[in-house]
Amino acid sequence: MIAESGHYALVLALGLALIQSVVPLIGVRLRDAALMNVARSTALAQLLFVVASFIALVMLHVNSDFSVANVYENSHSMKPLLYKITGVWGNHEGSMLLWVSILALFGGLVAAFGNNLPLSLCAHVLAVQAWIASAFYLFILVTSNPFLRIANPPIEGRDLNPVLQDIGLAVHPPMLYLGYVGFSISFSFAIAALMEGRIDAAWARWVRPWTLMAWIFLTLGIAMGSYWAYYELGWGGWWFWDPVENASLMPWLSGTALLHSALVMEKRNALKVWTILLSILTFSLSLLGTFLVRSGVITSVHAFATDPTRGVFILLILCLFIGGSLSLFAGRATSLKQGGLFAPISREGALVLNNLLLTVACAVVLFGTLYPLAMEMLADFKMSVGAPFYNLTFAPLFALLLLAVPFGPMLAWKRGDLLGVTQRLLAAGVAGLVAVAITWGWATGGSTLAPLAIGLGVFVIAGAVTDIVERTGLVRLPFATVLHRARGLPRSAWGTAFAHAGLGVALIGIVCETTWNSEHIATMKQNDVAQIAGFDVKLDGLLQRQGPNYREMIAQFNVSRDGQPVSVMTPSKRSFSTRGSSTTEAALLTRGASQLYISLGDANAEGAIAVRIYYKPMVLLIWWGPVLMAFGGVLSLSDRRLRVGAPKPARAKQRLQPAE
Amino acid sequence: MTRKQRRMTIIGGSLAVLALAAALVLNALRDSIVFFSTPTMVAEKHVAPGKRFRLGGLVQPGSLQRGDNLAVTFEVADGNAKLPVAYKGILPDLFREGQGVVAEGALDANGVFKADTVLAKHDETYMPKDVADALKKQGHWKDDYGGKPSGSDKTSDAGKPATTAQGNPQGAVR
Numbered sequence: 001m002i003a004e005s006g007h008y009a010l011v012l013a014l015g016l017a018l019i020q021s022v023v024p025l026i027g028v029r030l031r032d033a034a035l036m037n038v039a040r041s042t043a044l045a046q047l048l049f050v051v052a053s054f055i056a057l058v059m060l061h062v063n064s065d066f067s068v069a070n071v072y073e074n075s076h077s078m079k080p081l082l083y084k085i086t087g088v089w090g091n092h093e094g095s096m097l098l099w100v101s102i103l104a105l106f107g108g109l110v111a112a113f114g115n116n117l118p119l120s121l122c123a124h125v126l127a128v129q130a131w132i133a134s135a136f137y138l139f140i141l142v143t144s145n146p147f148l149r150i151a152n153p154p155i156e157g158r159d160l161n162p163v164l165q166d167i168g169l170a171v172h173p174p175m176l177y178l179g180y181v182g183f184s185i186s187f188s189f190a191i192a193a194l195m196e197g198r199i200d201a202a203w204a205r206w207v208r209p210w211t212l213m214a215w216i217f218l219t220l221g222i223a224m225g226s227y228w229a230y231y232e233l234g235w236g237g238w239w240f241w242d243p244v245e246n247a248s249l250m251p252w253l254s255g256t257a258l259l260h261s262a263l264v265m266e267k268r269n270a271l272k273v274w275t276i277l278l279s280i281l282t283f284s285l286s287l288l289g290t291f292l293v294r295s296g297v298i299t300s301v302h303a304f305a306t307d308p309t310r311g312v313f314i315l316l317i318l319c320l321f322i323g324g325s326l327s328l329f330a331g332r333a334t335s336l337k338q339g340g341l342f343a344p345i346s347r348e349g350a351l352v353l354n355n356l357l358l359t360v361a362c363a364v365v366l367f368g369t370l371y372p373l374a375m376e377m378l379a380d381f382k383m384s385v386g387a388p389f390y391n392l393t394f395a396p397l398f399a400l401l402l403l404a405v406p407f408g409p410m411l412a413w414k415r416g417d418l419l420g421v422t423q424r425l426l427a428a429g430v431a432g433l434v435a436v437a438i439t440w441g442w443a444t445g446g447s448t449l450a451p452l453a454i455g456l457g458v459f460v461i462a463g464a465v466t467d468i469v470e471r472t473g474l475v476r477l478p479f480a481t482v483l484h485r486a487r488g489l490p491r492s493a494w495g496t497a498f499a500h501a502g503l504g505v506a507l508i509g510i511v512c513e514t515t516w517n518s519e520h521i522a523t524m525k526q527n528d529v530a531q532i533a534g535f536d537v538k539l540d541g542l543l544q545r546q547g548p549n550y551r552e553m554i555a556q557f558n559v560s561r562d563g564q565p566v567s568v569m570t571p572s573k574r575s576f577s578t579r580g581s582s583t584t585e586a587a588l589l590t591r592g593a594s595q596l597y598i599s600l601g602d603a604n605a606e607g608a609i610a611v612r613i614y615y616k617p618m619v620l621l622i623w624w625g626p627v628l629m630a631f632g633g634v635l636s637l638s639d640r641r642l643r644v645g646a647p648k649p650a651r652a653k654q655r656l657q658p659a660e
Numbered sequence: 661m662t663r664k665q666r667r668m669t670i671i672g673g674s675l676a677v678l679a680l681a682a683a684l685v686l687n688a689l690r691d692s693i694v695f696f697s698t699p700t701m702v703a704e705k706h707v708a709p710g711k712r713f714r715l716g717g718l719v720q721p722g723s724l725q726r727g728d729n730l731a732v733t734f735e736v737a738d739g740n741a742k743l744p745v746a747y748k749g750i751l752p753d754l755f756r757e758g759q760g761v762v763a764e765g766a767l768d769a770n771g772v773f774k775a776d777t778v779l780a781k782h783d784e785t786y787m788p789k790d791v792a793d794a795l796k797k798q799g800h801w802k803d804d805y806g807g808k809p810s811g812s813d814k815t816s817d818a819g820k821p822a823t824t825a826q827g828n829p830q831g832a833v834r
Contacts, residue, residue, distance in 0.1 A: 342666070344673070349670075356673065360677050360678060382695065383693050383694060384693075384694050385693060388691075392692055393688045397680075397681060397684070521750060601730075601750035602750070610730060
């Protein structure tokens, strides 16, 4: 019954979405407020039904109802409860259901908090949301129904892919989807603005909080995924330039650009057309990411061969939305009036440079992702584009961007004084140079570029600090005044500083990890000692343990430094009988921001075991950076100017006005 | 500055950044792209020693030999040709004789493929796509290689590529 109810709820949601796609638009044409308001009620009802459908699938998984194909293929009665729940989206059908649930959630949020939106804009936005939703409901119902029954129910399920049986699955996909799908709001707003043919600063003020929210989740989602890969896959890699990862990086890059260009539009009423285009592109890249991951064109060997309808269906959705929105853009963009003037050297100019570098970097990633596919299809030879390609292309572009980051917030709007800003950034520059000198003298080995990159990271952090110091008048003014000023500073200024400093932090982490990472691979017997980065790692012994749905072999290591015991580390290797596969559970020892990392290989007949030990200096900074960025985003979001549904005080004046 | 001049500055700047990016990409394409070959293709094309590429095929049954200190040698075959491979490090969990494998590295002067990375996917029914395609093209494909397609290896997340055994990345203890 649960499965049928879930299925039925999903069909009802599709029905509601279809109504929501059409009725509000008729309302706008007829200027009928009642019809326009249908959008909001249907959006909320749709959310209700999708959530019901999602809960139904969760219950099926929790109850281990193996008469449902999706549960049979991805669950096991002995699986811990947490993984029974997270297993819901650990497969194609379930994750698509999560996708539409989050889409409905955002639609519902717009409906709930859209009180102060002009009615016609709200109707347009929700109608566009419903188009996207209808397409994906159809996709799920036609090609990937999670509620299909099996005629002869098996007794036991096939278990979830062991690699996914981890807390990471509970956090990473929902976060990532909140980011991906969150960009649908700015997309819908952009399409709505094009359909209405008018757009102004108030529009940007409405769009920015949604974009910022999506961006925060995407940032955390990517960072979480990277950390998960780092500790789960067993060899300490945290970024592979894998097409699936690129699929999440591209919307992040263009989403970051969108955040900044919306800022220009909000403050200075300029860059309108560009902001609209970026909104469309960002969500298009999210859709492309969904296509790349879900169609199996890249990751899975089977999807296209066994079920070509899936790939073709998503490709169709992709073409429809990207093609449709871009044609609408081409047709209507010229009618949007250009706004405020600014000199090339100004805050606006800096933000344009930011946008330029981010979008070009994004284009490079897109090229690297699609080029091998295109070559395989057109020229029939196979190749892989990996880290070396991105190191030569993406890295220099991003270095340029980082060099410019501290200048941006310090330049004045309209017309900036580059020389003045350079003088004010002198201290930060000196800090960066000192960092270069220290790293140069202290570090041994590694690339000569590494100290320079660390200096760049320090410069970015120091630049963010300088900005706050100047704004609060620290050093110049008495302390009480400084405190008062610091409190009075807009939260978004703090947000900017934190987010920018996060970039520097992440860069330092990345450079330290890749340059001074040390590695020790060996077969070890009991009481063997491995030495790495000043630590003595002694293998105490191996023991076997039975887990709920796996057997595991645990190795116990005693870690000491200069004869002093530091800690005990217990990496393990789990073998899952149902799938006949095994996972490596690495053991991590955190010292400051650095980590000692041990993972196991195979044991041989004589009781010796292959062991991989890494010492990764400053590795945690790689993820603290994005956390700082996200924290900056949250601060910025809490700025009263940007609070969702903010522009109340000046509402009468800031109603959308025709641009003509 | 007039409006037109300002616009030209911005367009000029954009073109400069685009040109820079294009130059970087073209430069990177020259030597950072890794091609995929099968042992037959290696034999036909006389790949120069030291040139990096990805080798794909089946691990020849009975060819796996373990040496001291995690050194392993095995042969990769595709029905027409064989190529000896040397690797040092921990092989991925699903590395097996008779199964498909993809290794990245370069030939040395003796014609041995020195691999620094060996890839295998986390699923026992998995056959690397490149290998499967190459075998099919040469008519050596047997249906049982790939196993039955399962809808279960699709993960919902973004960051789970094939497991990789990484031999000796930069900065190892020496």
